[in-house]
Amino acid sequence: MNPAWRHPSFGVGAVLMALVVGAALLSLVWTPHDPTVMRIMARLRPPSAEHWLGTDQFGRDIASMVLVGARNALLVGLVAVGIGLVFGVALGMLAALYRGRLLDEAVMRGLDFVFAFPAVLTAILILTWFGPGLVNAVIAIGIFNIPVFARQARGATLQVLAQDYIRAARLAGLSRMAVMLRHILPNITGLMIVQGSTQFAFAILAEASLSYLGIGTQPPNPSWGRMLNDAQTYLGTAPHLAIVPGIAIAITVLAFNLLGDGLRDLLDPRMKER
Numbered sequence: 399m400n401p402a403w404r405h406p407s408f409g410v411g412a413v414l415m416a417l418v419v420g421a422a423l424l425s426l427v428w429t430p431h432d433p434t435v436m437r438i439m440a441r442l443r444p445p446s447a448e449h450w451l452g453t454d455q456f457g458r459d460i461a462s463m464v465l466v467g468a469r470n471a472l473l474v475g476l477v478a479v480g481i482g483l484v485f486g487v488a489l490g491m492l493a494a495l496y497r498g499r500l501l502d503e504a505v506m507r508g509l510d511f512v513f514a515f516p517a518v519l520t521a522i523l524i525l526t527w528f529g530p531g532l533v534n535a536v537i538a539i540g541i542f543n544i545p546v547f548a549r550q551a552r553g554a555t556l557q558v559l560a561q562d563y564i565r566a567a568r569l570a571g572l573s574r575m576a577v578m579l580r581h582i583l584p585n586i587t588g589l590m591i592v593q594g595s596t597q598f599a600f601a602i603l604a605e606a607s608l609s610y611l612g613i614g615t616q617p618p619n620p621s622w623g624r625m626l627n628d629a630q631t632y633l634g635t636a637p638h639l640a641i642v643p644g645i646a647i648a649i650t651v652l653a654f655n656l657l658g659d660g661l662r663d664l665l666d667p668r669m670k671e672r
Contacts (some may be wrong), residue, residue, distance in 0.1 A: 409593040410662025414653030422469040433466050434618040442636045452638045454628060460638070463620040464646050470532065470615055472620060473600045476482035477536045478601040479594050482543020488592055489544070490551025491582060494557050494559060495574050506552070509545035510631040517600070539604045550593050554586040588665035595658035597659060599651045606647050614621055622647050 421558065430450060437457030445452045493505040512520070514567030521538035528534045530588040558564060567577050609623030617624070622643040629639035 405660045407656045411653050411656030411660055415625050418468055418650050421465050422472045425465035425469045429462035429465050431462045433462035433620050451642050454589050454639055458641055466620045467622045474605040475598040475601040478539040479598050481540025482547045486544040486547025487551040488631050490548035490577055491555050492550045494555035507549050513545040525613045529614050532615045535608050535614045539601050558582050558585045592662045595654050599654035602650055
């Protein structure tokens with residue numbers, strides 16, 4: 399058996415992630431019912447053979463909404479983490495290569511300014527300015543991810559720059575850009591993957607929070623966060639309205655956190671030796 403699958407965190411996280419990704423992919427081609435169609439005569443029905451997870455206050459099928467919500471959640475996480483990864487790693491590596499110079503100070507102080515505000519508050523400010531919606535929510539979450547990746551990339555790059563082979567490469571006449579692409583980037587990729595997995599979970603949770611507040615994914619697109627918001631009034635009469643999306647969010651966040659922990663242990667040579 400592959401050693402990676404023997405790692406408990408990685409194995410459980412990978413299985414849970416496969417379930418979430420499978421649900422998202424399934425929603426592209428099939429759902430039990432149309433998640434946007436309202437059937438008032440079938441409102442607030444409990445789980446049954448026709449509606450596996452019941453219906454909401456508008457008669458919409460909850461199972462279909464959860465499947466499509468998984469697709470939207472993964473899309474938000476993928477794009478938001480991609481924004482943070484691309485811009486954050488580039489800025490962090492440049493700051494480390496020009497350590498102690500004006501560029502380093504300008505980049506790090508700018509990132510500190512962004513990082514000083516809580517993530518959800520920053521997203522709320524951006525969405526208030528540009529308007530609610532899935533695209534603006536993704537951009538807002540991605541902007542907060544940039545300083546997270548930049549700090550990690552800068553610290554990792556400084557460690558790599560201290561190695562003797564980097565000095566040898568510079569003495570051989572390689573430019574800063576060549577050193578960055580050939581030697582530094584491959585050596586910090588593992589750390590960035592681990593950080594990306596953790597930030598993926600954060601991005602999904604942040605989107606659910608914004609949708610819960612009504613400024614994230616807008617109707618008629620299903621969102622786990624908005625499903626929780628809609629379920630508040632019916633907690634006593636139809637608790638499944640809140641339980642189902644709550645479990646979906648918990649499983650997804652847990653999957654990526656466990657996957658990140660497992661990747662950290664597997665990619666860290668010191669943890670391998672243990």
